[in-house]
Amino acid sequence: xxxxxxxxxxxxxxxxxxxxxxxxxxxxxxxxxxxxxxxxxxxxxxxxxxxxxxxxxxxxxxxxxxxxxxxxxxxxxxxxxxxxxxxxxxxxxxxxxxxxxxxxxxxxxxxxxxxxxxxxxxxxxxxxxxxxxxxxxxxxxxxxxxxxxxxxxxxxxxxxxxxxxxxxxxxxxxxxxxxxxxxxxxxxxxxxxxxxxxxxxxxxxxxxxxxxxxxxxxxxxxxxxxxxxxxxxxxxxxxxxxxxxxxxxxxxxxxxxxxxxxxxxxxxxxxxxxxxxxxxxxxxxxxx
Numbered sequence: 001x002x003x004x005x006x007x008x009x010x011x012x013x014x015x016x017x018x019x020x021x022x023x024x025x026x027x028x029x030x031x032x033x034x035x036x037x038x039x040x041x042x043x044x045x046x047x048x049x050x051x052x053x054x055x056x057x058x059x060x061x062x063x064x065x066x067x068x069x070x071x072x073x074x075x076x077x078x079x080x081x082x083x084x085x086x087x088x089x090x091x092x093x094x095x096x097x098x099x100x101x102x103x104x105x106x107x108x109x110x111x112x113x114x115x116x117x118x119x120x121x122x123x124x125x126x127x128x129x130x131x132x133x134x135x136x137x138x139x140x141x142x143x144x145x146x147x148x149x150x151x152x153x154x155x156x157x158x159x160x161x162x163x164x165x166x167x168x169x170x171x172x173x174x175x176x177x178x179x180x181x182x183x184x185x186x187x188x189x190x191x192x193x194x195x196x197x198x199x200x201x202x203x204x205x206x207x208x209x210x211x212x213x214x215x216x217x218x219x220x221x222x223x224x225x226x227x228x229x230x231x232x233x234x235x236x237x238x239x240x241x242x243x244x245x246x247x248x249x250x251x252x253x254x255x256x257x258x259x260x261x262x263x264x265x266x267x268x269x270x271x272x273x274x275x276x277x278x279x280x281x282x283x284x285x286x287x288x
Contacts, residue, residue, distance in 0.1 A: 017043065021051045022060065022074060027214045031067040064154055072111050072219065087220060088120040088134075090254045091211075095122040095222070098247040102224060102240055106247070107132065108211070109145040110220045114161060116146040119220075141165045141181060142174060144194040144208035145221035151188040152210055152218035158185065174199040193241060194221075195233065203228050207236050209248045214256050222248050 007013075024032060024040040032040070038048035052068055055061035059073045091108040098106045099122045108120040115137040140146025141162070150158055162185075167176040175181045188194040193209045200206070208223035224240050231240075 017041065017047070018051050018055070021048065021055065022070065022077075025068075025070045030215045030217065031064070031069050033066050033068070037068065062154075062157065064156075073113075075110060076112075087255070091120050091220075091222070091251050092122065094247050094250045094254075095120060098122075098222075098224070098243055099124055101243050104224050104226055104240065105132075106222060106224050106244075107145070108220055108222050108251075109143075109149075109208075111140060111146070111149045112137070114140055114165065116140045116143055116149070116221075138200060139165070141167070142170060142196070142200050143223075144196040144206040145223045147185060147188050147194040147196065148208045148210045148221040149218055151185040151194070170200055171198055171202050173197060173202075193244070195236060197233060198228055205231065205233070205236060207240055207244060209241075209244050211248050211251050211255070213252075222251070 020041045021037055021043075024037050029036075029040075034045060034049055034052065037043070037052060038045045041048060043051070052061055052063075056063060056068075060071060060077075061068050062071050087110075088108060095106045095108065103124055105124045106122055107118050109116040109118050111117075116139075118132060118134050118136045121132060121134055138146065140150055150161060153161070162178055162182060165178075165181075167178065167181070168174070169176050175184060193207060195205070195207045197205050204225055205228045206223050206225040208221045210218040211220040211222060213219045222244065224236075224244055226236060226240070
């Protein structure tokens with residue numbers, strides 16, 4: 001009896017094929033053409049095209065010329081698993097060490113639509129003005145973590161997000177000009193980190209660095225928020241940026257070690273390595 005014939009009466013073949021299209025993308029095949037998707041999934045080009053266009057309409061896939069890529073929205077399909085066993089779990093011991101070393105809070109965030117979502121957080125034993133927990137959302141363009149991720153999106157996608165962003169002044173320092181924000185994202189991309197000074201909330205500064213997957217794509221960001229009244233911008237760069245960069249390098253190392261050929265895997269014993277990726281080197285720590 002063939003596998004198809006053995007399926008239960010309730011089995012939805014089109015759902016199986018749609019999921020197969022998503023699974024066709026992995027760490028070694030981050031970009032696929034229509035023909036490659038069709039060949040990998042055993043579909044006709046016409047069927048593969050319909051699945052890809054449907055996934056694109058739903059926000060799970062984006063087209064980049066002739067190639068297609070998954071978007072971070074696919075994380076919604078396994079958010080509970082991700083939060084419990086993968087990215088957040090891998091990051092947490094590194095965040096804990098960072099907080100112990102700096103005595104400042106730290107969080108891991110991902111992009112969801114036009115917002116950043118906090119998926120892991122380790123607070124310091126110091127009262128902060130911003131009350132943030134796992135699941136908290138902020139507009140991406142006004143946060144350090146959001147700007148780090150936005151700065152590393154494909155140019156067309158970043159431009160689209162800038163065009164629809166509501167640039168509301170949350171404080172007197174909030175960037176409300178699309179041109180100025182575009183220039184700031186260019187600077188973030190060049191320097192490899194983002195520093196936001198009291199744009200989200202008066203008295204709150206935050207520095208963030210990107211977290212890359214095995215393929216070098218930015219999938220998240222780690223930040224350190226501080227009170228402006230006790231930590232200058234120079235001190236943030238001098239004292240907090242170096243350990244922040246070391247932390248994201250450690251997360252990336254463990255993420256690579258726990259990721260097989262088919263994507264994220266359960267990390268039962270996250271390591272604490274700090275080896276940096278040779279393909280995506282981190283910028284050198286600034287001199288005091």
